[in-house]
Structure formats: C-alpha cells, structure tokens
Amino acid sequence: MDLGLAGRAYLVTGASRGLGHATARALVRDGAHVVITGRDQASVTEAARALSELGPGRALGVAADQADPDAAAELLARTRAEFGRVDGVVISVGGPPAGSATTVTDDQWRAAFESVFLGAVRLARTALVEATDPIAVTLVLSSSVRSPLSGLAISNGLRPGLAMTAKTLADEHGPDGHRVNVVLPGRIETDRLRALDATADDPQEARRRSEATIPLRRYGRPDEFGAVTAFVTSPAASYMTGSVLTVDGGAVRSL
Numbered sequence: 001m002d003l004g005l006a007g008r009a010y011l012v013t014g015a016s017r018g019l020g021h022a023t024a025r026a027l028v029r030d031g032a033h034v035v036i037t038g039r040d041q042a043s044v045t046e047a048a049r050a051l052s053e054l055g056p057g058r059a060l061g062v063a064a065d066q067a068d069p070d071a072a073a074e075l076l077a078r079t080r081a082e083f084g085r086v087d088g089v090v091i092s093v094g095g096p097p098a099g100s101a102t103t104v105t106d107d108q109w110r111a112a113f114e115s116v117f118l119g120a121v122r123l124a125r126t127a128l129v130e131a132t133d134p135i136a137v138t139l140v141l142s143s144s145v146r147s148p149l150s151g152l153a154i155s156n157g158l159r160p161g162l163a164m165t166a167k168t169l170a171d172e173h174g175p176d177g178h179r180v181n182v183v184l185p186g187r188i189e190t191d192r193l194r195a196l197d198a199t200a201d202d203p204q205e206a207r208r209r210s211e212a213t214i215p216l217r218r219y220g221r222p223d224e225f226g227a228v229t230a231f232v233t234s235p236a237a238s239y240m241t242g243s244v245l246t247v248d249g250g251a252v253r254s255l
C-alpha cells in the first residue's frame, strides 16, 4: 500500500528513541523527510543519522524541550527551512512521573502539565494556525485516555483532557482540511516501559503478570506502534480526523 508519504515533511517530537523514533522510522522508510526532537543534542543527532541511513527519506535532529514556550514556532520554522514544507506533526514526549494521586506533588503536576499537556497543545495549535495547506497532527497519548493505569495518576489526569482537546482542534480545523488524531499505546517495549517495570520488586514477574492481561499475551514492539501512527498521519488516512486509536494488543477493556 502506498501511504503517499514520498517527499513530504513531518516534525516528530520526542523521537530520539521510543515511540516517536519508531514512528519516524516508518515515515522515513516510506520516503518522508523528518525533523526529530529530544532534549539532548548528541542523542537526537545520532538518532537522525540512523534514520537517514534507513532512507529513502532524510532526517534532521534538533534539540528542544517540549516545555519551552518558544520551541513550537522554532521547530516548525526549522522543518520548513530544511525541507521546504510541513505536512504534519507527530507529538510524543517523555511520560510523566509515576505516583499515586495522593502522593504526587504540585510541582510534579505543574512540570508534567507544561511538557505533556501545554507543550502538545501549543505545538498542535501553532502548526494548525501556520499551515497554508492541509496538514495532519497526531498525538501519542496513552491507554489512560480510556482506562486509568494504576500508579500513573498524572497520566490518568492529563491525558483524557488532552484527547478531548485534540478532538476540539479536529472540529475547529476540519473545515480547512486539517486532520487531528490521537494514538493510544498500551504496553509497548521502550525505555519508558522498561523503567516503569523496573520499579516493581520483581520486574520479570511484573512483566509476566502484565502480559497475562493482554489478549495477544505480549508487549508490543515499537515498530508495530510506529506503523499505525505513520499510517494515521499519512495521506492514506485522509478521511480520518478526531479519531482515537488504541494500539495495545487488545488490553483496554472498553471500546
């Protein structure tokens, strides 16, 4: 299937590793060019080099913190300068800290709001307002949009609101042909998931227990997530907007 990505350009945040990087890989393999971000210049440069080697698309790595109010406009300008166009944005970022609703501090809520919530809204809004041709915006959130995750109070608190904000942006910008969608990872094997599992007394036993609750009986691979996110962002998904897609091996108990 031709996703129609050849020669297009996308900004993918939080993509020096993990789900953002897997999405960038899928985009580049199908011929799209990408600007990828992470907070550390050395690792984002190395990640971009690896993507460009995959080809046929090209990649540029730019260090930026999603919590920085100036990052959105600067990254979009950089994408336009490098590739002459911006066809869409995939917004991923490091997950908020673990903790219960009783113990998470005000400072932790504020910091997570700045990067996970406001950083995503600001980038989506800026890209949509600046766009002269129809673009696609895809937010990487979490299955906590549909069902709370134990010990991840901040994710449970912020992500449902972010999904509804994405739906609102889809309403507001649909008349101009722009699309805004949300993808919800379940348990996909990245550094983030390994770090969360490592907090258990017995990480291997914690993983076995998690996998037993997943209908496909295993964690997902990043490329399995990246393929879906690249499709939703691509012109092949041209009639999809305001959608919330789960990539979770069947784990979530609601539709």
Ligand SMILES: NC(=O)c1ccc[n+]([C@@H]2O[C@H](COP(=O)([O-])OP(=O)(O)OC[C@H]3O[C@@H](n4cnc5c(N)ncnc54)[C@H](OP(=O)(O)O)[C@@H]3O)[C@@H](O)[C@H]2O)c1
Pocket: 013, 014, 015, 016, 017, 018, 019, 020, 037, 038, 039, 040, 043, 064, 065, 066, 067, 092, 093, 094, 095, 096, 115, 140, 141, 142, 143, 185, 186, 187, 188, 189, 190, 191, 192, 193
């Ligand atoms: N993996 C899963 O199973 C899963 C499940 C549910 C939800 N999620 C959510 O999906 C998102 C991506 O998860 P992941 O597994 O890919 O995480 P990851 O493996 O930790 O990768 C996170 C990426 O984001 C970058 N990053 C972190 N903070 C950033 C910031 N403030 N500004 C810009 N870039 C930043 C990281 O690079 P630097 O650290 O160098 O900045 C890295 O490239 C997270 O929000 C996570 O909570 C993941």
